[in-house]
Every structure is written in structure tokens, then in C-alpha cells.
Amino acid sequence: MSEPLSRRKMITAGLAATVTGVAGLTAAERIAHRYGLIPPDSGGVWGPGETLTYAAQRLLMSHHSMAREFNRSDISKAIPVSGEPPSAGLYKELLESSFRNWRIPIDGMVARPASFSIDELKRMPMSSQITHQACEEGWSFIAEWHGVQLSHVLNLVGVSAKAKYVVVNAYDENWDSLDLADAFHPQTFLTYGLNGDDLSTRHGAPLRLKVARQLGYKSVKFLSRITVTDSLKNIGSGKGSLSPDYGYSWYAGI
Ligand SMILES: Nc1nc2c(c(=O)[nH]1)N[C@H]1C(S)=C(S)[C@@H](COP(=O)(O)O)O[C@H]1N2
Ligand SMILES: [Mo]
Secondary structure, three states: OHHHHHHHHHHHHHHHHHOOOHHHHHHHHHHHHHOOOOOOOOOOOOHHHHHHHHHHHHHHOOOOOOOOOOOHHHOOOOOOOOOOOOOOHHHHHHHHOOOOOOOEEEEEOEOOOEEEOHHHHHHOOOEEEEEEEEOOOOOEEEEEEEEEEHHHHHHHHOEOOOOOEEEEEEOOOOEEEEEHHHHOOOOEEEEEEEOOEEOOOOOOOOOEEEEOOEOHHHOOOOEEEEEEEOOOOOOOOOOOOOHHHHOOOOOOEO
16 A cells, blocks of 8 residues: 555645646646546646646545534534426426336446336435535535445446446436546435435435535436446536536536
């Protein structure tokens, strides 16, 4: 274990030395490139900045650093909602039949593509977390989320050694992706419950992603499909999620 640690120290030192000036960004970017730390939305004017944030987080924090977990007494009284449930006809049909016909396919670079119903997901080992979710618009809340670790499901289907990202699609136009460090992180859940109840429609029924270490927008609601891939270039505008199209970064670490 000493080799990767000392290498991380070295890269971190390199990054720290270059953070100070605009000229330094190029050097930081070069270091990030060399160690595969370039986020998919690094192309635009703000690209070098995004690269630095993502690379710095990845290097300064271990891949398994945990978001803070709270007590039940800390759970917020009011839980805000962002947006409306999908208007797509298909979603409405699924909702009307209480999601009995809903299944989530997991495909792409996996050994055993599969699809799961909510009951099948609920029979997998349940995990819960009481964590803080912050929206980029400034509001936040603490809630208890129940679900299955994404890593559990990924291990069931068998992720290819060449894979790099997990892409999630939703019944609205939203979509996003995680690198494998975040996809396999123990606090990254496929979530079907909130504060002891089934997930309500407005909070993402029947299944949403929960990514504890990133802003709320990474926790995609109304999941329709999960795809494992080695490249994000040909998906949407090629920047890893919908967010960069709206001026927000793909990596939303907090
Ligand atoms: N499919 C989908 N997922 C989504 C969104 C959305 O509009 N569609 N909004 C995101 C944003 S911006 C936030 S802050 C959180 C809010 O989660 P909540 O409505 O459960 O509070 O959901 C995220 N997940
Ligand atoms: Mo948000």
C-alpha cells in the first residue's frame, strides 16, 4: 500500500504548488491528465478549473472517505422537493400500476446484463444513511435514505475491468454518470425509501440514486436504466451529464 500513498502525496504536492496562478493551471492539468484525473466536462473555458477541483478532491481525499452521517434527531422537519415528476406517458403508466411493471435494466460493459424489480432490489441487503443533501440553489435537508448499495448490484452483474463510468438515465430528460470510485463508494445507494417510507413520487419513485458526497443534482430521481461504459463521449453532449449544458459541473463534490 505504500506505493500508491506516496504517489498520491507526490501528485498532491505537485497540484498544490500549481494552484496559485493561472499559468499553473496548465501544469495542474498536465498532472491530472497523466494520472487519469480529467473529468468529462473539462473541455470548455472553465475546463482547467473543473479539472483542478476533481483532481484535488480525488487526490486529497481517499476514495473511501465518507460523508458525515447524522442521528435520527437531526432529521429535517420539512423536506423540500426539486421539480415535478416526469410528464412522460410511460412514467405515468408505471405510476398508475404502482410500479408493478417497473424494472431497472443494467447493461453495457457488464458480464451478466440483468434487470431488477423493486421487490427484487428490496430483497438485497438493505443499507440506510442519514445524510445531508444540498441543492445547488442553496437549500438543503437531512434525511434517512434506505436502499441497496450500488456496488452490490454492480457486483451482481460483474463490471468489466475496462469500464470507467456508470451512467444513469431517468424517466425525465435528466441523466448523469459516476466514475467507478463514486459508483462503488459505500454511501452510493440505489434508494427506494425515505424516512422509513417508500420513496414518494416527488422524491424520485420508485428508485433514485443517492450520492452522499456530491450536490443534490447528482442524486438522480426516477431511474429508468443503468449502463456501464468506458467512455462518455457519445452520450448527450459528451460531458458526462446534463449539468454541464446548464453551467454546472459534472463533478459536484462537497
Ligand atoms: N430525474 C431527476 N432527478 C433529479 C432532479 C430532476 O429534476 N430530475 N433534480 C435534482 C436536483 S437539482 C436536486 S437538488 C435533487 C432534489 O431531490 P429532492 O427533490 O428529493 O429534494 O434531485 C436531483 N435529481
Ligand atoms: Mo438541485
